[in-house]
Amino acid sequence: MAREKGTGEIVALKKIRMDNEKEGFPITAIREIKILKKLQHENVIKLKEIVTSPGPEVEDQGKPDGNKYKGNIYMVFEYMDHDLTGLADRPGLRFTIPQIKCYMKQLLTGLHYCHVNQVLHRDIKGSNLLIDNEGNLKLADFGLARSYSSDHNANLTNRVITLWYRPPELLLGATKYGPAVDMWSVGCIFAELLNGKPILPGKNEVRTLLHIFSPCLSHIIGMGNMRKIRYFVVLIVALPSSTKIVTYGPVDCKGGKSKSIPFFKISRSCKNIGNASVVLDNKNVKINANNPTFSSVPAKSSLRL
Known part of the structure; x- marks a missing residue:
């Protein structure tokens, strides 16, 4: 859960797992995003946007290893209780x-x-x-x-x-x-x-x-x-x-x-x-x-x- 700074709206975040991806973007995540962008209905959860966060600093984590310094990617959804x-x-x-x-x-x-x-x-x-x-x-x-x-x-x-x-x-x-x-x-x-x-x-x-x-x-x-x-x-x-x-x-x-x-x-x-x-x-x-x-x-x- 997070809050959008501009509007104050509460949203839900889903982290896209990149741990096992040495190169590129997970094909399953690409498929999910493509389908969600296609579906726009009141009884289907709405994908609002995709956001990223910066990765950790080198001096904080030591030697680079695979995806360690790549930022996280999140799918932002409307919040449901x-x-x-x-x-x-x-x-x-x-x-x-x-x-x-x-x-x-x-x-x-x-x-x-x-x-x-x-x-x-x-x-x-x-x-x-x-x-x-x-x-x-x-x-x-x-x-x-x-x-x-x-x-x-x-x-x-x-x-x-x-x-x-x-x-x-x-x-x-x-x-x-x-x-x-x-x-x-x-x-x-x-x-x-x-x-x-x-x-x-x-x-x-x-x-x-x-x-x-x-x-x-x-x-x-x-x-x-x-x-x-x-x-x-x-x-x-x-x-x-x-x-x-x-x-x-x-x-x-x-x-x-x-x-x-x-x-x-x-x-x-x-x-x-x-x-x-x-x-x-x-x-x-x-x-x-x-x-x-x-x-x-x-x-x-x-x-x-």
Whole structure:
């Protein structure tokens, strides 16, 4: 956090790490700056400018070594008071349904703008959703974001998105994907806000896949045979990287329905949108801020803690 001398405005600073860069500017930082300059929306964090600070004096630090005498570079952002994870972790604080609707509508609006401009965020999680005291939510931290083409032919890394919010296709090694990976993360956030805690808290990739597949496979294999489910998931993960998995289509559960998240004491529209975003075949998911769930979204309320 810093204060702009001319206007007195409080801003947030993000230091660009140069420790491992012997020459030039980090390509990841260049990509992030380029994307942030491209995106101008009320629900996307605003990059105000790039500033530098002078490096240390030679006599203060001894012999020069690599980048030791290069100044620091900072990205200057508008200041936000909270992040969603920090608020959710406060003892005794539980979001109301109107608050959740308000935040989710803003999240979907900002993410829709990113996707329309062909940008994948690839790291949707609570700590990257910033909220001010007036209830405004903004998408932040585009360090893993990248532009994509509509044909999706390029190979992309699957080592993105924090584990608890990572979709099964990335956990299984997919390198061709699109906006659906962000939508899975949105569904996890929505369920987490309603449930009061993360719904897929796996310690590693296999454990996360177990959390995802177990509710469906338990109906197929049998409730008392969880060991077979574990072997099933481990077998999939252990497949050679060259193995082509044709589809990750919806797994039929009891009653012929796809996997459902157990939302309790919420409206039918909330339940429908939560279950629609966390599905095993989500490439055709169409959820946005115009969904009927958000037709009754209240006005933003101030948040003073």
